[in-house]
Amino acid sequence: MSRVLARPTPAAPPASPPQARQRKAFSLRLKRVGRAWQLYVLLIPALVYIAVFKYWPMYGVQIAFRNYNPVDGFSGSPWVGLQHFVRFVNSYQFSQVVGNTLWIAVLGLLLAFPIPIILALLVNQLQSERFKKFTQTVLYSPAFISTVVVVGIMFVLLSPRSGLVNNAIQLAGGQPVFFMGSPEWFRPVYVISDVWQNAGFSMIVYLAALSGIDPALHDAAKVDGASKLQRIRHIDLPGIMPVITVLFILAIGNLLNVGFEKALLMQTNLNLPTSEIIQTYVYHAGLQQAQFSYSAAIGLFNSVLNLVLLLTFNWVARRANQATLW
Amino acid sequence: MSLNTDTVAAPAPVNQPRPRGQRTPSFRGRWADSAFNIAAVTILTLSLVAVVYPLYFIVIASISDPNAVYEGKVWLFPSGVTLEGYQRILADSRIWNGLGNTVIYTVLGTAISVTTILFGAYALSRKDMPGRKFLMLLFVITMFFDGGLITKYLVVRDLGMLDTVWAVVLPGAVGVWNLIIARSFFENTIPGELREAAQMDGANDFTFFFKMVLPLSKPLIMLMIMVHVVAHWNSFFDALIFLNDDTKYPLQLVLRNILIQSDVSSAGTTGGDIESYAAAQRIGELTKYAMIVVSSLPLMIALPFMQKHFTKGTMIGAVKS
Structure with a gap:
């Protein structure tokens, strides 16, 4: 309504048509911006937030190419180019740290990604609504336990002297295992506890997607004599495929970021050979030893690797005509 | 649109092809379904136990005599209850x-x-x-x-x-x-x-x-x-x-x-x-x-x-x- 009224009347003859049209379009645009000023005001807190806590640190990433000192700040510290990256790549930790990161990332993806899908497909087939609800609630509850407490639980249950697991091993006639202090146990414990804590929560998304599948498809298949397994394969799985693809791409995009806090909490001096991942290394080198530029370079290396993975898999998904992020 | 037992049991006219809606689920299909149900309930029950038992153990261990926990005597029930x-x-x-x-x-x-x-x-x-x-x-x-x-x-x-x-x-x-x-x-x-x-x-x-x-x-x-x-x-x-x-x-x-x-x-x-x-x-x-x-x-x-x-x-x- 008001837009129509606000439009300038044709009483003022245009000097030269294209220019005038441009000017008119511009002033119209300006008016629309002006009319939305209250929306911009609502957006200000969020914009200030990302400016200060997201884009300012992003601007600061340039210290990866400089020798940061607090006096000269992000943009004034002396430029050293790729020196820090070269140092990291040539350091003896490089292959260890990158290898450890890839190990738990890939193991995590292989186990932690499909299990929630399988659980959701099974829960979705349950006949009893009450058992369904109950299963859902119980499986999902560990997600609400903090990482600190989950790792605390690991330490007490896996303790070599008094832990539940070692008591069971000894009862079965085995020798106690020092789980949290052996490099070879870090990865299994990490991945299994991850599944234990998060599978139920991740399952919910798939269940939501499954509930969106038209029940008529199932009825028709039942009438045709399709078994449950066949219906899962030919109706449920294709039905949630777009969700699976999108979540898979997101998981790939976060591949090298996963579980940094948990890895840090699980670290002991004894399991460091397998538990030191890129991000814990950044934490140790950067915040504990104050090598800001060096660790910022490693962090940047990590971010860029992540971004490349994300873009690659998004591209692959698009080539395969699957759902994509954009 | 659920399958109605009456329509399944009704004999189809001899010289007409049976309408799609009335095909009986095959024996193999029914067997496969019950096997599936058993497998599904078993897997889910095991998952429930795997999620709940560690938490349950923490709770009973928290009120048990620490020596009993240490010696591995606490499995399903608290022993020597203490609130220390x-x-x-x-x-x-x-x-x-x-x-x-x-x-x-x-x-x-x-x-x-x-x-x-x-x-x-x-x-x-x-x-x-x-x-x-x-x-x-x-x-x-x-x-x-x-x-x-x-x-x-x-x-x-x-x-x-x-x-x-x-x-x-x-x-x-x-x-x-x-x-x-x-x-x-x-x-x-x-x-x-x-x-x-x-x-x-x-x-x-x-x-x-x-x-x-x-x-x-x-x-x-x-x-x-x-x-x-x-x-x-x-x-x-x-x-x-x-x-x-x-x-x-x-x-x-x-x-x-x-x-x-x-x-x-x-x-x-x-x-x-x-x-x-x-x-x-x-x-x-x-x-x-x-x-x-x-x-x-x-x-x-x-x-x-x-x-x-x-x-x-x-x-x-x-x-x-």
Whole structure:
């Protein structure tokens, strides 16, 4: 309504048509911006937030190419180019740290990604609504336990002297295992506890997607004599495929970021050979030893690797005509 | 449209092909289905046990005689019931102090995050806001690329926020994923006609947002409050890197120092001058079990109440993705 009224009347003859049209379009645009000023005001807190806590640190990433000192700040510290990256790549930790990161990332993806899908497909087939609800609630509850407490639980249950697991091993006639202090146990414990804590929560998304599948498809298949397994394969799985693809791409995009806090909490001096991942290394080198530029370079290396993975898999998904992020 | 036993049992006319709707499920199909049901229920029951048993064990161990736990005599029922672990926690000032800090950080942090997200998401949900796509892009970019831990730390330090409440509540205040969920909620539940009608009546964007949109968005507001309460209650990392003063530590950081850094000395041996080191350590373990229970209990109790909202929230997210 008001837009129509606000439009300038044709009483003022245009000097030269294209220019005038441009000017008119511009002033119209300006008016629309002006009319939305209250929306911009609502957006200000969020914009200030990302400016200060997201884009300012992003601007600061340039210290990866400089020798940061607090006096000269992000943009004034002396430029050293790729020196820090070269140092990291040539350091003896490089292959260890990158290898450890890839190990738990890939193991995590292989186990932690499909299990929630399988659980959701099974829960979705349950006949009893009450058992369904109950299963859902119980499986999902560990997600609400903090990482600190989950790792605390690991330490007490896996303790070599008094832990539940070692008591069971000894009862079965085995020798106690020092789980949290052996490099070879870090990865299994990490991945299994991850599944234990998060599978139920991740399952919910798939269940939501499954509930969106038209029940008529199932009825028709039942009438045709399709078994449950066949219906899962030919109706449920294709039905949630777009969700699976999108979540898979997101998981790939976060591949090298996963579980940094948990890895840090699980670290002991004894399991460091397998538990030191890129991000814990950044934490140790950067915040504990104050090598800001060096660790910022490693962090940047990590971010860029992540971004490349994300873009690659998004591209692959698009080539395969699957759902994509954009 | 479910399969009706009567129609299945009815004999089909001889010279007509049987209509599709009346085909009997084959014997093989029925057998496969019951095998599937048994397998599904077995797998799910095993998963339930795998999830519940460790938690159940922690609870019974927290009220059992630590020596019985140590010797592996506690499996299904508590033995030699004692509340000593809980008494020690109640007497531990670090726990109380941490709890107090967590409450402050949770309330303040949730208020800031939820307000910022609701305001921002509403603006971004308005298709008539010029520059909407570009502004949204600014947010989405931060999901896939960020400056990293070190520069975030340096920014917080340069802002003079180290060792203050702000370092705990501000750096993680707005999650873009939550912003997207809130935005799709507004897009899907606030009809454009409602706004046009309100504008006819002379309402500007502020009045419409506060008087109409917010009252209509109670489920979203509940979801956002719960997401942030849970996140703040459970978070420790920002406190770990930004706080040095241990009187400001939130509960989770206190727990980390006791549970994981194995700080048995002060938790386990107050007044235990004659106790042997091993005994002190057993009491320490008992306190750990009790501590795990106490710190997780509030959220576990609230879970059935929160679940409905969380499920709804995931669905909003799933629809969008």
